[in-house]
Amino acid sequence: EVQLVESGGGLVQPGRSLRLSCAASGFTFDDYAMHWVRQAPGKGLEWVSGINWNSISTGYADSVKGRFTISRDNAKNSLYLEMNSLRAEDTALYYCVKGLGLQYLYYYMDVWGKGTTVTVSS
């Protein structure tokens, strides 16, 4: 069974950093691109970032570019999101999502984790 389990969320003060992790199982991790998608309380979905199978190509939403960094460790079947200079508007449930192909572009997302909650507040 394909599983994505996020961790690392929590309460953090504005301006501080947080690192999210996603443990993948049930599929050949390095055959697929991966994404982070977030959902603020009571709001819609927002794509945050995507990464190709080999980490060569990454993409970011304008709202997080320069502050967030996506990475992966194929040997550990893990995806990460390093979040710096956090703002109140980054408060959301962060989903780890599997892409269908090698690239984060041109392939839809087919499996979602349950998410980890990030709250940015003083």
Add this chain to the structure above:
Amino acid sequence: EIVLTQSPGTLSLSPGERATLACRASQSVSSYHLAWYQQERGQAPRLLIYGASARATGIPDRFTGSGSGTDFTLTISRLEPEDFAVYYCQQYGSSPLSFGGGTRVEIK
């Protein structure tokens, strides 16, 4: 950046009725790189449709996706109780990827 606008924001219908959800893109979505997701309350989204019209594995045939270019539609032919949820369109052909704001289908 491609902006996706979904309409209506909320659709109030009865079980058995037909639902028609629209998704309009600010510029052409390349090669049908358009997906639809369903999100039930408190759950992660679930893929329904990809490539504008292909049903994902296990999705019943009452769900139909159509459209091209800038105008796309998700049709639910006869609403079942489990279909009352929020639906999002998403384009994955241009970076940054983007989602529409969602359409809530609620019981009338």
